[in-house]
Amino acid sequence: MRTKPLLLILLLLTAAGETAAQGGPRVRVDAVRLERMERIETLLGRIVARRRGEVASRVSGPVARVPVRVGQRVERGQPLVRLDTVRLALEVELARAELATAESEVAEAARNLELRSQEKLRLERLEGSAAFSRARYEDKLKEVEIAASRLATARARLERARVVLRFREADLADATIRAPYAGVVTRKRVSPGKYVREGEPVIDMVDDADLEIEADIAAERLAGLTPGSEVELRIDGEPVRALLRAVVPIENPLTRTRAVRFAFLGEPPSSVTAVGQSVRVEVPVGGEEVVTVAKDAVTVVAGRQTVFVVEDGTVRRRAIETAGTLGDRFVVAAGLAPGEIVVVRGNERLRPGQKVTVENPAVTAAPAGEGAGG
Secondary structure (H helix, E strand, O other), X not given: OOHHHHHHHHHHHHHHHHHHHHHOOEEEEEEOEEEEXXXXXXXXXXXXXOOEEEEEXXXXXXXXXXXXXXXXXXXXXXXXXXXXXXXXXXXHHHHHHHHHXXXXXXXXXXXXXXXXXXXXXXXXXXXXXXXXOHHHHHHHXXXXXXXXXXXXXXXXXXXXXXXXXXXXXXXXXXXXEEOOOOEEEEEEOOOOOOEXXXXXXXXXXXXXXXXXXXXXXEHHHHHHOOOOOEEEEEEOOEEEEEEEEEEEEEEEOOOOEEEEEEEEOOOOOOOOOOOOOEEEEEEEEEEEEEEEEEHHHOEEEOOEEEEEEEEOOEEEEEEOXXXXXXXXXXXEEEOOOOOOEEEEEOOOXXXXXXXXXXXXXXXXXXXXXXXXXX
């Protein structure tokens, strides 16, 4: 009794096979796309520090101590060199004495002015009486003017003395030469006993925590780089997020290149270990639109790359040329146009001119720029 169900199944399978045969082999298709491909430029770059250079003395004097060593990491404000302060301390004491003298002169001039002003007031009260003398009153007016002028002069000398004292105190404080920023000591230029002049370098430093990448890029590639934009670099093969901080507006006439600066967004990669280090930098310098086709659509026949293009339900074999890859797709150099439909599954046993049944007829061309951007 089981023969009837089996017979029914065989009949159904046979009918399905005949239907497939009438419509042609079943295939899956994909559209040829127009996509944007970023252009990558491989450059030899170098690691640079935004802050490095000489630390100079602000005052003159003999070196007393150099409490740091080459290679030592220092914090901002940490003493680097101490000068002998005997002379500077004496100058501070002298300035304080001059300030005290100026304060006394102001006090004396103020008392003299007050006295002359009181005498003038007494004469004014006698005005209109027989005891009032016009000549004596006018003399007293002149004395008041002179006393006021002397007080103003004394106050000016007092202000100057205060400024001189601040200068001398600043010189004394500057006798301890401190780190202007956190970093590493790279060179000691002085030793105890050496006499240094104002403005003379005493220590070299570098801020190894604030690093950038500098690379020279051909001038014609700069159009794809916008200062202030974020870019993804590869440094010695390691991906790094960076900010294109600046394009230096100086062109090398021999190489026709300009220097660009990239600031790290986050910590530098582990391969970056020193200022001045050479690194291989892969920089995206713009892109171009290319035609792409799915890799599964391409087969090799007689040494040539070919695809099956579907036109009105019929497949045509077409030779193409590729020029690299873009993600999981080939970049097409010749042979295909955006929007054409190609077979990506079931193409192994197809023959040119054969009718096919498309399993996914809704496939359309992807918009330009869609897909992998590598």
